[in-house]
Amino acid sequence: MTVMTTEVSAGLPRGRALTRDDLAAMPDDGHRYELLDGVLIVSPAPKWLHQRASFRLSVLLDAALPPDLELLPAPFDVALADDTVMHPDLVVARSEDFTERDLPVAPLLAVEVLSPSTRGIDLLLKKDRLERAGCAHYWVVDPEEPSVTAWALTDGAYRQVTRAVGAETFAVDDPFDVRLTPADLVLSGR
Numbered sequence: 001m002t003v004m005t006t007e008v009s010a011g012l013p014r015g016r017a018l019t020r021d022d023l024a025a026m027p028d029d030g031h032r033y034e035l036l037d038g039v040l041i042v043s044p045a046p047k048w049l050h051q052r053a054s055f056r057l058s059v060l061l062d063a064a065l066p067p068d069l070e071l072l073p074a075p076f077d078v079a080l081a082d083d084t085v086m087h088p089d090l091v092v093a094r095s096e097d098f099t100e101r102d103l104p105v106a107p108l109l110a111v112e113v114l115s116p117s118t119r120g121i122d123l124l125l126k127k128d129r130l131e132r133a134g135c136a137h138y139w140v141v142d143p144e145e146p147s148v149t150a151w152a153l154t155d156g157a158y159r160q161v162t163r164a165v166g167a168e169t170f171a172v173d174d175p176f177d178v179r180l181t182p183a184d185l186v187l188s189g190r
Contacts, residue, residue, distance in 0.1 A: 020082050022040075034086050037081075043121075056185045070094070074090070078107060080106060080133040084133075109175055111139045112141070137153070138151045141185065146186045148164055149163040152174065167181055
């Protein structure tokens with residue numbers, strides 16, 4: 001993971017926070033470009049285990065969604081502000097909140113699947129920014145452990161509501177009913 005600021009990035013504006021317009025000028029080179037409070041975050045393409053966990057979780061979530069909700073995988077812009085455009089690995093929001101270009105409001109649920117290169121950003125920076133934006137639910141999948149941890153927004157702050165590791169059952173009923181086993185997200189031979 002590379003964090004670039006306006007002071008050291010050739011070709012980018014100097015001395016100011018980056019904006020969504022600056023993000024639109026980034027090359028289509030296989031990297032994931034996101035903005036967090038005006039700071040450019042550049043991540044490499046995810047690895048196999050990350051993608052396996054993300055795909056399997058998306059199948060489970062899609063089957064559990066009520067009809068008024070939509071699930072989209074990354075990359076898809078979640079535009080929390082002009083200086084904050086993120087790509088959660090999975091995002092769930094009301095169908096009517098999506099536009100052709102982006103999700104211009106905080107999602108109902110954002111899910112990040114940890115990678116060695118994004119672990120700190122996902123657990124600290126993105127979690128904090130989604131919390132401040134009012135994203136009601138934030139989940140983190142650690143495919144290495146394997147585990148799933150869920151936080152819910154309560155009085156403006158995230159509180160952990162559940163965590164499951166390995167063969168334990170991860171179960172939530174808010175924002176919708178989901179039951180899964182973290183190990184099933186990553187182990188071969190279902």
